[in-house]
Amino acid sequence: MIKFVCRLGTPAGEVVTRTIEAAGASEARVRLESEGFRVFSILPPRATGASALTRGGRAGTTPRVKAPDFLLFNQQLAALIRAGIPILQSISMLRRRATSSRLRNVLADVEEKIRGGAALSEAFAAQGPIFPRIYTASILAGERSGALDEVLRRYVDYVRRGVEVRRKVRSALAYPSLLLLASLGMVAFLTMFVVPRMSNVFLGFNTELPTVTVVVVGISTFVASNSFWLFPLLLVAAGALLLWGRTPSGKLIVDGLLLKVPIAGVMLRQLSIAQVTRSLSTLLAGGITLVESWEIAAESITNRELRRRSVSVLPMIREGRSFTESLEISGWMPELALDMIGVGERSGSLREMLEEVATFYDRESEVRLEQLTTVIEPAILLVMGGVVTTILLAIYLPIIQTISNAATR
Numbered sequence: 001m002i003k004f005v006c007r008l009g010t011p012a013g014e015v016v017t018r019t020i021e022a023a024g025a026s027e028a029r030v031r032l033e034s035e036g037f038r039v040f041s042i043l044p045p046r047a048t049g050a051s052a053l054t055r056g057g058r059a060g061t062t063p064r065v066k067a068p069d070f071l072l073f074n075q076q077l078a079a080l081i082r083a084g085i086p087i088l089q090s091i092s093m094l095r096r097r098a099t100s101s102r103l104r105n106v107l108a109d110v111e112e113k114i115r116g117g118a119a120l121s122e123a124f125a126a127q128g129p130i131f132p133r134i135y136t137a138s139i140l141a142g143e144r145s146g147a148l149d150e151v152l153r154r155y156v157d158y159v160r161r162g163v164e165v166r167r168k169v170r171s172a173l174a175y176p177s178l179l180l181l182a183s184l185g186m187v188a189f190l191t192m193f194v195v196p197r198m199s200n201v202f203l204g205f206n207t208e209l210p211t212v213t214v215v216v217v218g219i220s221t222f223v224a225s226n227s228f229w230l231f232p233l234l235l236v237a238a239g240a241l242l243l244w245g246r247t248p249s250g251k252l253i254v255d256g257l258l259l260k261v262p263i264a265g266v267m268l269r270q271l272s273i274a275q276v277t278r279s280l281s282t283l284l285a286g287g288i289t290l291v292e293s294w295e296i297a298a299e300s301i302t303n304r305e306l307r308r309r310s311v312s313v314l315p316m317i318r319e320g321r322s323f324t325e326s327l328e329i330s331g332w333m334p335e336l337a338l339d340m341i342g343v344g345e346r347s348g349s350l351r352e353m354l355e356e357v358a359t360f361y362d363r364e365s366e367v368r369l370e371q372l373t374t375v376i377e378p379a380i381l382l383v384m385g386g387v388v389t390t391i392l393l394a395i396y397l398p399i400i401q402t403i404s405n406a407a408t409r
Contacts, residue, residue, distance in 0.1 A: 141286025
């Protein structure tokens, strides 16, 4: 006999979930209909877990709903559910009020599926990669526990923290990026326009040009005279490199190299630890099993090299090893994080300790980010300043040398 999880409509008009043992889905349907139930769905055991329910959200190229719209929607949905408004009515109200046309279309399909008897988690999971797997798993956990509003509130906090981290990273790197672009523009202007014109002036000098001038003028003349094929070649090479970087093997190699960059590599590792532990804590708080929670939370690791190392964790947990031991064998978690997780696992407060780990490494990554920006800005100024100084020396040294020779005569 096989256990099936069935979504049913009762004669009183309620929608309930019931587990039934039968030889097959058809037998289960016949038995339930004979008892007066309206059968909406019959799912075998392999499709009832959180990981199975959300598996469709892993692949695909369908664009997701924008983060601000998605965050606002979940805040409003949690408030409506907390106020006692039925889910179907809440979705209908939010669909009409949504400012994003994409979100309205998605909510219309969700509303239609709920009217057809699907659970809210099933309706969201049916949208494919539009919604993150952790979201649909959290919804399922809220349905199981009967605390959907609390789960949504916790997920909103999770998303908000992620948005804050990304905003801090972007704002911290904005000035160094602008500085680098301005410096490159200045060097390109001097190389392409100033130095070639000054080289014509140097031809009238009867003295031997300094070595730095000869080198700079030679490079500038070569670039200026061959720009018709050099720049297209550089663009093609950059495009090919960009396309290669988007392939699975290219992403893996690039992410592995990023981890080896001083300061930046440590920061990326800390951000990944904070992201995966907070995702795991959010899922465990909703009642999802550790195995299913890790399978979903591991996808939040954006660095593919770290995600590749984490693949071995899930089989080891299923074999009966402790979660801490499995993470230690994967070889990328620092000892401090392992110690904290180990204490939480042994004391029965794994979820709370995972949240502490996430908070700790969020703060550590902020410190590393400040260190990174502190190092990047002077480094850009030193390198680009050295290049500009070299070019200016190449221009002015012959002039100064000519003036000095004229004065000695």
